[in-house]
Amino acid sequence: MKKVLLSVRDLAKHFGGLRAVDGVSFDLHEREILGLLGPNGAGKTVCFNLISGVYTPTAGEIHFAGIRSDGLPPHRMAALGLGRTFQIVKPFSNLTVLDNVIVACGVDRYRSLARSFGGWTGAAVRKKAVELLERVGLADEADRKAGLLPLGHLRRLEIARALAVGYRLILLDESFSGLREEEIAPLMDLVARIRQDGISVLLIEHNMRVAMKLSDRIVVLDHGRKIAEGLPGEVARDPLVIEAYLGRGGSSRVA
Amino acid sequence: MNAYVVTVATLVAIQSIVACGLNVVVGYAGQISLGHAAFFGIGAYASALLTTKAGLTFWTALPLVIAITGLVGLLLGIPSLRVRDDFLAITTIGINFIVEAVFLYVPFFGGALGIGGIPRVTFFHVKMKGLPYLYLCLAFLALVLLVCRWFTRSWAGLACFALREDETAAASMGISPVRFKLLAFVLGTAMAGLGGALYAHFMRFISAGDFSFPVSVMLLSMVVLGGMGTLWGPTLGAVILVSLPELFRPLLEIRFLIYTLLLLLMIRFQPGGLLGEASLVRRVFSRLMPGKEAPR
Amino acid sequence: MLLEVNRLEISYGDVRAVHGADFAVAEGELVSIIGANGAGKTSILNGIMGLVPVRNGTVRFRGREITAMPAHRRAHEGIRLVPERARVFPRLSVYENLLTGAYGLRKKIPLEERLRWLYGLFPILEERRDQPAQTLSGGEQQQLAIARALISDPKLLLVDEVSMGLMPKLVDQVFDLLQSLNRDHGLTILLVEQNARASLEISHRAYVLETGSVVMEGPADDLLDDPKIQRAYLGLVEEEVERRQ
Amino acid sequence: MHLFLEQLLNGVAIGSIYALVTLGLTLVYGILRILHVAHAAVYTVGAYLGLLFFKMSGSLLVGCAGAMAGCAVLGIAIERLVYFPLLKYPPYVPLIASIAILLALEEVCRLVAGPYILTFPAELPFPSLNLLGVDIPSSVMGILCITAGILAFLWFLTTRTETGLAMRAVSQDLTIADAMGINSHAVVSFTFAVGSAIAAVAGILVGIYYNQVYSTMGSVPAYKTLAIIVVGGLGSVPGAVAASLLLGIAETLLIGYAHIPLPRDALAFLAMIAVLMWRSEGLFGSR
């Protein structure tokens, strides 16, 4: 059995009377790609925000990399090697694309105040950042202001930043949406390769082709609860999932 | 140089130092502050009290002054962790009003009479006044500019930029908002404290009104006019905003109207600041010297 | 032609997003624009809606030139946009967001009836009726944006990346909806969509946009069969392309 | 007990003066989210214009109408010439522009009307009242009634009319509001006109109440009203009124009973910071 990297137990988040996440449990193993699927409003993004520390849970526990991590602020989670993207992209608009990535390359430098006074304009950091940009196919845009990029490029920038931070786990929130089919393929390769490097991935994706192909296992949420868990093939045949999420299925539109 | 020009230049240098501090808070870290004069005042009062009541010299007092203002900056920076944008602007205005009121109403700070008899700065037994004092202020300004430049090129500076752009995203990149916001506050207020000390020993008496809210407005105007987040912007802003009224001096009653109208026009037509992006200065510069970066 | 666009040019400062795009949409047509990231699709839709200034060229709607017409007047002429990334009014409630879609039209359209129709299509909107739109999930906001554009009974619907963030079941529903609106109600639609296959399947015609200009156009079925398109936009790998030939 | 009631009434009176000055600003602030410091200058100009027309015509009603019209035009001019072109810049840019406008208009008032304080010798046509043994003079009654009237009008406008919906939509996303068929620029101008006309009424009433009209009468309200709005919760009309009344009462009671040696404004800001630390989105605000 592979080691568990992230374990979520009875996780809940309520907004007033609304139970956005309501008692969800699952495990994510090392070097695993886990798909987190579910209808719109199922609570997937809220789950991400709970795991990455943006929200504190109403109830439940999260264990990450051997420590109990619920309630830790986002920067502590980042320091533990968790990188993430945002469904609603959040670029540092007035910084260049390259600097956007360089910021993310500094996790270990932000760890202590003294270290954070070192310079960031050095060649080594730059090289690492450019490399990351090349991996996501954004090298040509390195010197443009991030705020001016079209949506598709912003998605890749998000991935590059997540890669720079997450040496253990990366959370991808619909990172493939807004991308052209042809552009999706290389990014799928990229995600597959990250896993080879020993990094786990938690994936929210409505593009079934991507989700089915990439995920080792899939967890399906609906109305804040887990309704299915299993191998991609099993989950796709689960009548509950088809009813709530996939619809008639088989349509080319959902690829 | 005659004494009048020296006086104006000294005031420009001092206010540049303070404005640079504000630039760290607002320009680099994106925390809008309309209460910077409070920290300017805290520096001035600290230095005045330490030299008049505790009998220290300017030089022995200075490190203490900077430490005190930095510490107060740390404390008063804490609200910025809780509130943002307009809420923060109002909070900082409030801090300015409260600090001014404390200076004015607490007898320890001299109350309505202020503090007088602040000694001149001596340097190897030479009393610094006139030109030498101007040089002293310019030296400190150079130091402050160096610190700013170094800060913008350090990871800490980059962290502040990222926080300014998007806090949630920055935090997810491992940047602690608490630490770096407070860092910017401490750095910015320490610079204000330095400026305050220089001011106190230049004027040689101070009262609460010298650090009232309009002064904060003036400081923010310097930063915005010069170019928020640029290195030289605050200094340029200080030069313009301090010397313009002097130029209009002969206009007597209408000089302040002309001055405000000019400020309005400059902001309206160079909203990114004179040294900011796409500003006239930068465009002219890049036409004259293609390939070279204009100063910022 | 309902909409005619000639030599359209749109720039942002030094960035030329669209240069010299020509295209037209006839009344009752469903037309797609496909293209890579940054090709300028969003810019074109925003240009037609009047949200970004047009540097050069003309936009004609129902034979009248509207190149300089402000956006709100274009909306009154019957052009509606489902914007990229939804862009709902964050602090208005779901219901109020829908009302903005019917701004100035309350007397002209049967508001209650249309609301009921939309709630039927997107039940979540009725469930979340009084919640501020910013607290909706990504996909829910997308649904709201679609409903907000449809409530006014437009003549020309501009749709930007409508499937983004929608779950598979809804993607199906929305495409069916667009197709039926077009087929059964004669609504003219200009569709921008990364999911090229889905959009081509329901479209009559399509334009292919590359770095700001139209490089190819034709009936949607032809494009679906074009090997170049298959490779570049439909995500087919080489064998599949060959197999289909 | 009697003293307490009297102090309470004083607090309510001051609070409703704050509310009066704040109401117009709430509207304007709400639509563009600009820290519109120059609103206080519009208020000052309103007081001067009101006085001018009052002296010319001898009728307070004419004075009011003239000032409202004049200020509406001034408000629209500020919005069109300065704020609108600066919208895409960060908020401190229009703030600085606004401060420059405030100072410039104060100077204009001083140069035109002279540096000396003018008096506003008009009577408000309201009855005085005796409530629980406390006299409410007609000036206070006037302010209370007019504040309540404006509040009701604004509440109706913003929540019960389509224009109000348009105003709220424009305040959140101007571009998309346009795409919905809302003439956002006209809505913004309309808002400025209404807000500025209310400022004129406030200027006149305060001028009569204290019997003083002078060029710097706006410099304290300029920032205090902004603070009230922010504490009330981002452009919320009831929030602004609640914050005004609370502030008026708190100030008065603090001055009357607790001998804290700090001036009114510092106390006010102290209270406001306390509120913000407790509820970072203001009293009636939502995030």
Next chain:
Amino acid sequence: ADTLKIGLLAPLTGFAAADGASVLNSVKLAVEKVNKDGGILGKQVELVAYDDRADGKEAVGLAQKLIQRDQVVGVVGGSYSTPSRAVAPLFQEEEIPFIAAYAVHPDITKAGDYCFRNGFLGMVEGRAAAYVAVSNLKAKKIALLTSDNDFGRTLAAGFKEYLSKNAPEVELVYEQAYPFKEKDFKPYLAAIKEKNPDLIFASGYYFQTGPIVSQAREMGITATIFGEEGADSPKFLEIAGKAAEGFLIVTNLNRDDPRPEVQEFLKQYRERYQIEPDMVGASAYDAFMLLCDAIRRAGKTDGAAVRDALAATKNYNGLTGVIQGFTPEGEVVKDVQVQIVQDGAFHYYGVVKDPAIITP
């Protein structure tokens, strides 16, 4: 040079612009009069006036300008305490005589022997007010409501000093300072009303005492209200309206003064500027004239000589009364006037001549 240059610093813009205007108006009249009478030492006098916005920072630069570029022979400080206090040491250092017209901060004259003041110190006026309150108005229970600035604070100190020394039986039932920008005094007045004093000493400017008086009367307070020179303005009467009747002030300008100098100035000022003159302008006028008088008596413009002549001033006939002379510290010695509002105008009520009170 063919003219004698005299400097003037006044707040022509900013919050104190009204006072600056009065000062400049009055001093201009003074300059005209001096020049019409043939100037000083055979030369015409030229006024060099600068606007200091009542701001210390600006004043320092302007002082340098007056000293270096304009080479003035003396300076009238027509501004508030903060700027006057900032510039006094500079003039002292350059040995240029400086007379503060009405600024009250004690440090101004402490800068040295070249610095003089033609206004009362707060202590003096406070003592005089207490004296009048006790001996003339027979007050037994007094409330103090003071403006919270340097003047108000020192006034209150003088007032209390007199009471504790000379009238310990008088009860001080209420004491409170109000901030400078206060406009609404009802919270204070309600508390005062509760204490039921027979006299309220309310210091402050006319835009403060005006509302105090009218609000007090509106609230049904009947006690005598007593103010100081800050209220010495026609604007007070306008603001307070009918409520002003019976209000008293201690000040240094007696409008009923029969001396022709005074009446001529009042008439000329009204004609020229279409507005009532006030105490600030009269004080600046006197300061300017004292300087001219001293230069004349010194017979030369040398700073030290003028200083000595100024210090030796004796019974100079000023608008603000007969100026008996200056103390060694440079503080003016003159009678304190008491005025009362009757039939909508300030009138003579009395004068305090006791040297123990009026000598600082």
